[in-house]
Amino acid sequence: MSQIANYDNQMYKELKEIISEKKKIRNPLIEVLREAQAIFGYLPIEVQQFISSELDVPLNKIYGVVTFYNFFSMKPRGKYVINVCTGTACYVKGAPRIIQMISEELGIEMGETTKDGQFTLSAVRCVGACSLAPVFVIGEETYGRIETKAQVVDILNQYH
Ligand code: FES
Incomplete structure (x- = not known):
């Protein structure tokens, strides 16, 4: 199973902690996406699904934000x-x-x-x-x- 598809791996644990912390602020989505991209290097759909369920935000809203901002990428980025x-x-x-x-x-x-x-x-x-x-x-x-x-x-x- 790839790292990205395995919700048990360390990267998702780290992201989960960040999400529970960021939940306290208003409109945490962009912040959470920034952190997630820093952890994974990009934002594949699996990561967006994880954020959707943890943050309780519909996946289509997350997808809309990721594709709107140039800063976010759904493809792996170079070093x-x-x-x-x-x-x-x-x-x-x-x-x-x-x-x-x-x-x-x-x-x-x-x-x-x-x-x-x-x-x-x-x-x-x-x-x-x-x-x-x-x-x-x-x-x-x-x-x-x-x-x-x-x-x-x-x-x-x-x-x-
Ligand atoms: S337009 Fe200002 S730095 Fe490029």
């Missing part, structure tokens, strides 16, 4: 998520070009993960570094003023 900023300043200064360069370099489209599980290509709204536009973010690091593919390749190589 590193490359978030390309597509806010206005970055968009104007070349976000689509950055997406294309990363996509070519890694052989994946937006939203996809490399076969080796290393990278996921994703997009985010303004990350508050507009003066460095165009930017992308990996983990806590923000990379700005990206103009050439060589820059992109250099940065990605640091994560191999």
Whole structure:
């Protein structure tokens, strides 16, 4: 049985504790989903079902939230998520070009993960570094003023 389908495993125990804690706050769903994604790395339907029964929220509501927010993913994500900023300043200064360069370099489209599980290509709204536009973010690091593919390749190589 896969880890995800086995409600007895440690990850679900941890999530169950978090849910009983978060139940005390108002509208805990987003918080619980964030925590669940941190534990599992993504939010497959099995995890959503578990949250639905533990939190007593209908599954279709949970599914609606997960698919609405870009931040949540129903597919496994890579070890590193490359978030390309597509806010206005970055968009104007070349976000689509950055997406294309990363996509070519890694052989994946937006939203996809490399076969080796290393990278996921994703997009985010303004990350508050507009003066460095165009930017992308990996983990806590923000990379700005990206103009050439060589820059992109250099940065990605640091994560191999
Ligand atoms: S629009 Fe990209 S950092 Fe603000």
